[in-house]
Amino acid sequence: MHLSSNDVPVCFSPGLFAPLTSSVEYLNDPPALREQLRRDGYLYLPGLLRRADVLRLRGAYFSLFPPAYLAPGTRPEDGVFSGHIPKALPPYGVAGHPAHTFVRSAAFQRFVADPRLAKTAEDLLGGSAVMLPRRILRHFHRGSALASRAHVDRDYMDRGTPRTLTTWIPIGDCPPATGALVYLEGSHTLSPQRYAALRATGDRAGDRRPISHDLELTARTLDRRWLWADFAAGDVVMHVPNIIHASLDTTTDAMRMSADVRFVRVGDAQDPRWLRPWSADDGS
Numbered sequence: 001m002h003l004s005s006n007d008v009p010v011c012f013s014p015g016l017f018a019p020l021t022s023s024v025e026y027l028n029d030p031p032a033l034r035e036q037l038r039r040d041g042y043l044y045l046p047g048l049l050r051r052a053d054v055l056r057l058r059g060a061y062f063s064l065f066p067p068a069y070l071a072p073g074t075r076p077e078d079g080v081f082s083g084h085i086p087k088a089l090p091p092y093g094v095a096g097h098p099a100h101t102f103v104r105s106a107a108f109q110r111f112v113a114d115p116r117l118a119k120t121a122e123d124l125l126g127g128s129a130v131m132l133p134r135r136i137l138r139h140f141h142r143g144s145a146l147a148s149r150a151h152v153d154r155d156y157m158d159r160g161t162p163r164t165l166t167t168w169i170p171i172g173d174c175p176p177a178t179g180a181l182v183y184l185e186g187s188h189t190l191s192p193q194r195y196a197a198l199r200a201t202g203d204r205a206g207d208r209r210p211i212s213h214d215l216e217l218t219a220r221t222l223d224r225r226w227l228w229a230d231f232a233a234g235d236v237v238m239h240v241p242n243i244i245h246a247s248l249d250t251t252t253d254a255m256r257m258s259a260d261v262r263f264v265r266v267g268d269a270q271d272p273r274w275l276r277p278w279s280a281d282d283g284s
């Protein structure tokens with residue numbers, strides 16, 4: 001398997017990659033679930049959501065695009081890229097783009113309000129929780145060589161409580177080649193000093209939040225593996241704000257679509273930048 005992130009190759013070898021561990025068997029045991037999260041920094045919950053609900057949402061989103069964007073003979077819920085980007089499409093995620101419209105839609109709001117997500121978040125946070133209103137929809141197609149750089153969420157939400165829980169939801173099947181999320185094993189236990197030097201090697205001068213766009217360099221420097229899964233529609237991963245994670249480039253015809261939403265305990269300070277619906281140009 002040839003993988004890359006932001007167009008930088010990363011070798012899919014046992015020295016650099018290992019599978020995520022499922023915690024689905026602990027779903028009815030909140031103390032055990034919390035212990036898994038404390039230990040691993042993430043919880044991989046295959047099949048937490050109904051596959052049909054996820055695929056319906058995928059279909060509703062891709063129906064907002066001009067038909068020429070989708071491969072002939074495929075359904076919107078397949079989300080298969082035709083290779084043709086309609087000229088009239090505004091830049092990704094800004095007003096007028098379908099992703100901007102979609103996160104404000106009733107269908108999306110209903111989907112993220114799934115009680116299974118809130119219940120699991122409350123079990124993990126140990127009390128009543130709220131979902132922050134800034135909910136991100138990410139969609140990449142092959143050829144864009146765009147992915148999320150290695151980062152920790154805390155660097156993007158450090159004006160509120162450190163007790164946050166991120167939920168990453170692939171909206172469709174998402175194997176590594178479609179651009180899956182990967183976690184750096186045990187990296188939530190590292191002091192930020194350990195990866196401070198990596199930030200200087202990044203490709204985003206002026207933005208100190210990303211750790212690196214080079215996943216192989218990150219793994220080798222920090223001497224740990226990237227944890228991956230062959231995500232299917234319905235799977236969910238939850239993670240703590242200080243685990244290093246990133247995503248892979250989309251190289252399949254099937255497009256990568258996901259949502260990431262964050263929970264905090266009721267009464268905890270909420271970062272003011274996360275109180276408005278997401279827009280790709282909101283600077284956060």
Ligand SMILES: O=C(O)CCC(=O)C(=O)O
Nearest residue numbers: 138148166168247258260
């Ligand atoms: O979906 C991605 O590529 C990044 C998501 C992410 O960073 C997160 O869920 O915290």
